[in-house]
Amino acid sequence: MSRADTIGIVGAGSFGTALGSVLARAGRHVVLWSRDPEVVRAINDTRHCPRLPAATLPPPLEATADPKRLATSARFVVLAVSSKDVTARARELGDVLDGSHIVVHAIGALAAPNGTSRSSERVSEVMLAGLPTLKVGVIAGPALPADLAEGLYSSMVIASLFDEVVAEGRRLLNAPPALRVYSSKDLVGVELASALAGAYTVALGLSDGLGMGAGPRAVLITRAVAEASRLGQAAGAEARTFSGLAGLGNLLVRSSSDRSADYLLGRRLADGVLTADTARTEGARAAQAGVELAKSLRVRMPVLQGVAAVLGGKLEPREAAQLVGDTVAAEE
Numbered sequence: 001m002s003r004a005d006t007i008g009i010v011g012a013g014s015f016g017t018a019l020g021s022v023l024a025r026a027g028r029h030v031v032l033w034s035r036d037p038e039v040v041r042a043i044n045d046t047r048h049c050p051r052l053p054a055a056t057l058p059p060p061l062e063a064t065a066d067p068k069r070l071a072t073s074a075r076f077v078v079l080a081v082s083s084k085d086v087t088a089r090a091r092e093l094g095d096v097l098d099g100s101h102i103v104v105h106a107i108g109a110l111a112a113p114n115g116t117s118r119s120s121e122r123v124s125e126v127m128l129a130g131l132p133t134l135k136v137g138v139i140a141g142p143a144l145p146a147d148l149a150e151g152l153y154s155s156m157v158i159a160s161l162f163d164e165v166v167a168e169g170r171r172l173l174n175a176p177p178a179l180r181v182y183s184s185k186d187l188v189g190v191e192l193a194s195a196l197a198g199a200y201t202v203a204l205g206l207s208d209g210l211g212m213g214a215g216p217r218a219v220l221i222t223r224a225v226a227e228a229s230r231l232g233q234a235a236g237a238e239a240r241t242f243s244g245l246a247g248l249g250n251l252l253v254r255s256s257s258d259r260s261a262d263y264l265l266g267r268r269l270a271d272g273v274l275t276a277d278t279a280r281t282e283g284a285r286a287a288q289a290g291v292e293l294a295k296s297l298r299v300r301m302p303v304l305q306g307v308a309a310v311l312g313g314k315l316e317p318r319e320a321a322q323l324v325g326d327t328v329a330a331e332e
Contacts (some may be wrong), residue, residue, distance in 0.1 A: 001029035001060075007172050008032075008074030010089055012039050012063065015106055016080035017049040018148035019173075024061035025151070026175035032063045033070040040065045055149035071096040076104075076172050078139065079127070083109035083285055086123055090130030097132055102165050104137040104158060108194040108250075109282040110289035122191045137165040138187060140194035141245040142253030143179065144260060157182045157245045159190035182245060189241030192232050196242075196304070197250035198262045198283030199290055200224040203307045204255035205266020206317055220303065224251065227301045231290070234297040269310055270317050284311050 007023055009016045012034035020030045034040050043049050043063035047056060064070060070077065077097070081089050086107060097103070111126045127136045137160030147154050158169035158181055166183045173181045184190055200220075207220055229242040241247060254260040262283030291308045294301045306320040315323070 003073060003075050005029065005172070006031060006074040006076075008070045008077040010070070010077060010079045010093065011081040012036070012043065012049050012051060013080060013082070014052045014145040015148075016078070017052040017055050017057070018145035019078065019080065019106070020061050021052075021055040021057055022148050022151070022154075022175050022179050023173070024058045025056075025178070028060060028172065028175070029073075030061040031070050031073045032061060033067055034063060034065060037065050039063070052145060052149060054146065067092055067096045071098075071101070075100060076102045076168055078173075079103060079105040079107065079123075081107065083107050083111050083123065083282055086111045086126050087130065090127050094130045094132055099133050101131075101133045102135045102137070102168055103127060103131055103133060104139050104160070104165065104169055106139050107282070108140060108198045109286040110195050110293065122188065124187060124191060135162050135165050136160065137162070137169065138191050138194070139169065139173065139181070140190050140250065141182075142249045144253065144257060146259045148179065151178045153177055153180075155180045155182065155245060155249070157184050157190060159184040159187045159246075161185065161187055184241065184244075184246075186238045186241045188235055189232050189237030190246040192235060192237055193228060193242045193244070193247030194250060195282075195286040196224075196228040196231070196290055197247055197254065198281070199287035199304055199307055200228070200251055200283075201254040201260055201262035202266040202269070202281070202283045202287060202311070203303060204251070205260075205263040206270050206307070206310065207266070207321065208255075209267040209270020210317060210321060212321065221248075221251065221255075224303055227303055231294055231297065231299045231301060234299050235293070272317075287311055 006029045009020050009032045020032050024030050040063040105123045107123045111121045111123050124136050139156050139158045141156035143154035143156050170181050229239040261281045265281050287307045309315040310320045
């Protein structure tokens with residue numbers, strides 16, 4: 001298989017493994033890079049990843065612990081790691097990639113600041129700072145790892161400022177009927193819509209856990225999309241992106257499934273469970289970082305602020321729900 005037709009995936013977590021599974025079943029050659037030699041051995045020997053055992057990984061997929069192997073095998077690379085690891089992985093990739101590579105990320109959060117005065121950064125900004133290529137992008141949308149692993153219909157959107165990135169992403173990642181990939185040029189919008197969808201999924205899990213009902217749930221969804229759109233426009237994104245696959249589509253799927261870590265987190269918060277693990281989902285991180293970004297851009301986001309306050313232990317869930325409701329009503 002040629003380098004141009006091989007897909008490199010960075011990260012053998014649930015999403016990276018599930019995406020690799022879909023692509024390998026479609027006959028694509030996939031090189032999956034994990035820094036854990038035991039995970040690499042398990043994938044190559046048993047055709048299953050310990051972090052997503054339900055996914056079968058056919059032979060077109062191979063795992064490696066050597067980043068140079070990834071770089072020489074694949075021109076198109078998908079970064080699928082935790083947002084807290086983005087800076088470190090970008091630096092490691094920067095040592096082995098070159099200007100010919102295309103790198104897209106599948107990280108539904110904002111990246112933590114790294115020695116800068118900025119409160120948070122979009123993942124593509126961190127990638128550009130650490131990689132030797134300008135050809136970067138993002139993939140996002142209503143594609144849960146468990147659904148991908150089972151071959152259920154899923155869809156995503158790829159966005160970049162470069163037409164080549166979008167074209168190559170659609171060519172290599174489209175694997176119908178299990179996965180369909182659509183295109184966008186709104187890189188900022190797709191990144192923010194994806195991150196905020198995770199944060200608002202926590203809010204909907206919280207709402208459902210409190211038994212708020214279908215009416216308030218509908219209001220919460222529409223207000224969430226409106227809030228996200230305001231922040232997106234202030235950051236230079238297109239408002240309509242937040243009603244698309246990366247935003248509303250993502251939110252609807254994730255908030256209707258017990259397979260979503262963000263939704264389950266919201267349900268636990270409604271039950272009064274607040275532990276050290278609370279902020280470990282990408283949606284939780286996105287809520288905290290999104291509030292900081294909104295402050296810097298002077299955008300009011302009462303729903304997001306309510307979620308962040310509950311996650312930070314500053315408000316009880318029902319107090320946050322009442323406060324958000326009062327604020328939204330006052331704005332109408």
